Amino acid sequence: MTSTDENRPARPAGRPRSAKAEKAIIEATLDLISESAGISELSIEAVAARAGVGKTTIYRRWSSKEDLVVDALAVLKAPLPPISGRSVREDLITYLEVMRREAGDVRSRCVMNIAMNESERHPRLVERIRQATVGPRQEALRALLRRGVDTGELRADLDLPIAMAMVVGTVMWYAKSAGLGEAGADGGALPETLAERLADHILAGLTPR
Amino acid sequence: MTSTDENRPARPAGRPRSAKAEKAIIEATLDLISESAGISELSIEAVAARAGVGKTTIYRRWSSKEDLVVDALAVLKAPLPPISGRSVREDLITYLEVMRREAGDVRSRCVMNIAMNESERHPRLVERIRQATVGPRQEALRALLRRGVDTGELRADLDLPIAMAMVVGTVMWYAKSAGLGEAGADGGALPETLAERLADHILAGLTPR
DNA sequence: GCGTTGCGAAACGGTTGCGTATCGGAAGGT
């Protein structure tokens, strides 16, 4: 054994793979996914062209389109929002604010689109997205609401699935309809005060107190 | 002018087009749309095969895929729910109940999917859907909420876009997550009491009264 | 029953993307 010959799986001789090419491929993949609705429309050839790379270089690293997409989306896994724990209202606003910001980001949006629409065609991929992104956030929100019920900040007869749908569904739908209706130049940025106003309406409801 | 020669565009001689074939094509189109996410994956050849029809028969009637889809979706134009006008709560439940039922119908669901995801690729088609289906319902809901503010049934400082997103987004998201999480055998039917419970949470909010 | 038109089936050439193979050259290890 030489000093460099650790028990690692044999350092390959020859030219190492270009990290730059790999990054370019991932970037191109993310771009194209967010441009095209659905990963079925994503073509390896288009990725290669966009990345300025030969198809060989892609197939040398990923054996299928799905593998490539999995790795590409893994780059996006945004960290969970830090929950202060001071009050349900405050934490809810934090949570909604993260969603508001992400709703303005094309790449984050496409993750949700894929998770919602391709669940039957690519169950493995969607399952992976669920575990990496959707699941933890759902858990965080569920815990937040449960805590609220325990502390009395939220009504005792709260229907948890409905409450969760209210939080997530409202902001998602607001983002959707704002984007559809106006098609603003910024491409979907939402007003800064949105999180607070949403939290207000969700917590207090639509009727007068 | 003979007795049959009205100023109609000349009764065509020869074998008339088969209404049965036309219906089979529409049905096959709707089936395939609801199976495949996105109309890009819809192929005329698949429609012809599913309908038991030659491609010729399709192209004789519709000049493009988009025209076919427009006509197919026109079949689905569900009537607006009748609004009793007795109380906001009652009308809201009526509205939500319609959405609940439609969320359990594969074909109705795909209309929303198309409207949300293909707006850039098929703007003409989406615009048509908006005018025929989404628009009127949005208007009905908006009027319902406005009326509630006027009568004092709803809070005076109601944020209309947010309130609308709460109603529609919550039920849509609930349907989505219920379908994703469980993948029940019925394919998405939602509990019968859902509309009322949703209305309760939306109107009263998540906090104790 | 005759003429006209629709029908399903099949085949066409064209396009796109797949996944593989081959090439000359470039880039690093040692």
Next chain:
DNA sequence: ACCTTCCGATACGCAACCGTTTCGCAACGC
């Protein structure tokens, strides 16, 4: 320097669909 491996480019055969054309038969009006 040398050897190994990666690089981008290009071409291949294969498959799916496109939109069109041709074919022989079926159906309906007159």
